[in-house]
Amino acid sequence: MDLALQLLATGLVVGSLYALCAIGWGLIYGTTLHFHVAHGAVFALAAYYAYVAQTWLRLPLAVAVLVAIVASAVSGLLIDLLLYQQLERRGAFRTSIFIASLGLLILLENVLAIVFTPDPMRMDIGALNTAVIIGPVFLTYLHILTVALALAGYGALMLFLKRSRWGQAIRAVSSAPEMARTVGIDLRRVHLLTYAVGSALAAPAGILVAMDVGAEPFRGTRFVLLASVGVIMGGIGSIPGAMLGGLFLGLLENLGIWKLPSEWQSAISFGVFLVFIVLRPRGFFGRTIHSAEI
Amino acid sequence: MLAYIAHYLVMVGIYTILATSLNLLVGYSGIFSLAHAAIYGIGAYASALAALQLGLGFWGGLLVAAVVGAFAAALVAIPSLRVAGDYYIVASFGLQVVILTVFINWTSLTNGHAGLPGIPRPRVFGLVVDDPFKYVVLSLALAALTYLVCRRLTASAFGRTLRAVREDEIAAAATGKNVVAVKIAITTISSALGALAGSLYAHYITYINPTSFSLDESIFITSLVILGGTERLAGPLVGSLILLAVPEALKFLAIPDTVAAPMRQILYGALLIVFMFVRPEGILGRARPRRAA
Numbered sequence: 001m002d003l004a005l006q007l008l009a010t011g012l013v014v015g016s017l018y019a020l021c022a023i024g025w026g027l028i029y030g031t032t033l034h035f036h037v038a039h040g041a042v043f044a045l046a047a048y049y050a051y052v053a054q055t056w057l058r059l060p061l062a063v064a065v066l067v068a069i070v071a072s073a074v075s076g077l078l079i080d081l082l083l084y085q086q087l088e089r090r091g092a093f094r095t096s097i098f099i100a101s102l103g104l105l106i107l108l109e110n111v112l113a114i115v116f117t118p119d120p121m122r123m124d125i126g127a128l129n130t131a132v133i134i135g136p137v138f139l140t141y142l143h144i145l146t147v148a149l150a151l152a153g154y155g156a157l158m159l160f161l162k163r164s165r166w167g168q169a170i171r172a173v174s175s176a177p178e179m180a181r182t183v184g185i186d187l188r189r190v191h192l193l194t195y196a197v198g199s200a201l202a203a204p205a206g207i208l209v210a211m212d213v214g215a216e217p218f219r220g221t222r223f224v225l226l227a228s229v230g231v232i233m234g235g236i237g238s239i240p241g242a243m244l245g246g247l248f249l250g251l252l253e254n255l256g257i258w259k260l261p262s263e264w265q266s267a268i269s270f271g272v273f274l275v276f277i278v279l280r281p282r283g284f285f286g287r288t289i290h291s292a293e294i
Numbered sequence: 295m296l297a298y299i300a301h302y303l304v305m306v307g308i309y310t311i312l313a314t315s316l317n318l319l320v321g322y323s324g325i326f327s328l329a330h331a332a333i334y335g336i337g338a339y340a341s342a343l344a345a346l347q348l349g350l351g352f353w354g355g356l357l358v359a360a361v362v363g364a365f366a367a368a369l370v371a372i373p374s375l376r377v378a379g380d381y382y383i384v385a386s387f388g389l390q391v392v393i394l395t396v397f398i399n400w401t402s403l404t405n406g407h408a409g410l411p412g413i414p415r416p417r418v419f420g421l422v423v424d425d426p427f428k429y430v431v432l433s434l435a436l437a438a439l440t441y442l443v444c445r446r447l448t449a450s451a452f453g454r455t456l457r458a459v460r461e462d463e464i465a466a467a468a469t470g471k472n473v474v475a476v477k478i479a480i481t482t483i484s485s486a487l488g489a490l491a492g493s494l495y496a497h498y499i500t501y502i503n504p505t506s507f508s509l510d511e512s513i514f515i516t517s518l519v520i521l522g523g524t525e526r527l528a529g530p531l532v533g534s535l536i537l538l539a540v541p542e543a544l545k546f547l548a549i550p551d552t553v554a555a556p557m558r559q560i561l562y563g564a565l566l567i568v569f570m571f572v573r574p575e576g577i578l579g580r581a582r583p584r585r586a587a
Contacts, residue, residue, distance in 0.1 A: 035380055087570060096570045103566025106513060110556035228384050267395045270388030277381060278373040
């Protein structure tokens with residue numbers, strides 16, 4: 001039972017990281033319909049931005065993290081501006097955008113691997129590494145911060161989407177792009193904003209993992225694909241769904257190893273995913289996606 | 295040097311089979327799969343195990359590989375192709391991860407990271423194919439066979455249905471085509487063919503381990519298709535001839551191994567991006583009417 005509680009807590013922490021990736025990716029996918037796998041590259045970049053800001057520029061940790069989040073938001077925005085929008089201007093198909101995104105993911109990951117070596121680059125996180133022991137559960141302050149930041153990120157995003165004019169513009173484009181254009185919303189600018197916001201949400205996830213176990217170049221691929229699984233499970237177009245989907249995957253992976261050997265961890269999520277899309281293809285709360293819609 | 299060229303041609307044959315079969319999905323049906331390396335691996339492991347444990351010959355192994363490969367793909371295709379196309383990207387990635395996990399962790403069957411050594415050379419019509427020169431013939435013959443099968447398939451009524459489904463699913467369904475069944479069928483066929491390449495590879499190298507069948511490999515096969523030209527059956531051959539020569543060319547530049555491997559990946563990534571800008575239809579491809587911007 002103690003083990004189960006520990007796995008539950010770890011699952012919650014890991015799930016928070018997936019959730020941050022998933023709400024950002026889900027926002028971008030729901031709004032632009034781009035299958036943006038390069039989100040994984042933004043996730044990896046964020047970690048190295050923080051690492052560089054702290055160890056090379058000697059900034060205090062909190063400042064380094066803020067700089068890294070802003071830099072990641074700009075990176076995401078530039079990916080849309082310089083890659084996807086240019087392709088769309090040339091009349092590219094959605095598959096072309098996906099392939100270019102995949103190309104960019106591989107390219108950036110390997111550039112990071114050459115510049116920083118494939119080995120994890122550890123960061124100095126000081127007191128955040130202190131252990132917190134709650135009954136049988138062992139965590140660090142960083143883990144608790146992770147869960148708190150995921151909730152804060154989700155809350156901030158929901159508030160932004162519901163209350164601000166720009167947030168409402170994103171929702172308008174997400175639900176009916178043509179209609180949004182008709183009422184005078186500039187789709188390109190909304191897309192740029194969506195990429196900036198979505199990337200700013202992936203950044204904390206990338207940075208938090210790096211703070212825990214070091215920055216690594218190839219971790220993003222796994223995270224972005226799990227994010228897409230979370231988004232589909234939660235329901236495409238639903239931010240609460242993506243949040244739940246991410247948390248669910250983290251818990252599933254960790255509670256799974258309560259009964260199964262840990263090397264099967266990654267197989268569990270995808271196995272459940274396949275069963276899930278048979279039973280409920282639209283996810284927990286999503287709009288129905290018909291075969292021909294996309 | 296001659297043996298070297300022979301080895302290169304054997305690999306061109308193997309990758310032409312892989313890319314031609316993947317092209318059925320990516321080029322002709324608009325279904326994007328990230329699991330082709332896993333299918334390749336399933337073919338390799340299935341026929342290696344058939345040879346080592348059941349004592350099956352080359353043809354038997356080929357058949358086992360095709361059946362197991364088709365079955366694995368169908369298992370994923372049936373749930374995920376019922377819904378929108380993007381689901382298959384995620385599901386196929388899942389298949390890739392699960393299959394690789396199986397190769398690594400089901401040690402009693404696959405021997406884990408250590409891999410399976412001692413796979414016998416094929417015996418074809420009473421002749422043991424044991425040197426690279428003979429293997430060139432076998433490899434290119436199977437590649438040619440795959441090409442012919444795919445040509446028959448894509449030129450048939452079924453091939454036209456595929457293209458109709460790719461261009462407009464609703465219109466295809468409206469003319470009475472069972473869109474889902476067509477998509478599942480082509481995924482199964484493509485995987486059966488891709489698994490053949492795995493069988494060929496296992497009997498050629500005589501040793502297999504999980505590292506040959508990773509996600510990077512899936513992406514490499516995709517680059518072959520994109521570079522050569524989607525929707526052109528000769529495209530994969532051109533793609534394989536060019537991209538398989540690249541690592542060999544890099545060997546002549548004195549780059550340390552730790553940098554050479556990522557450099558290759560950077561090149562593939564850059565190629566994918568550049569081709570989407572300059573020539574999305576690939577080197578041999580016919581330009582398709584572009585979507586109005």
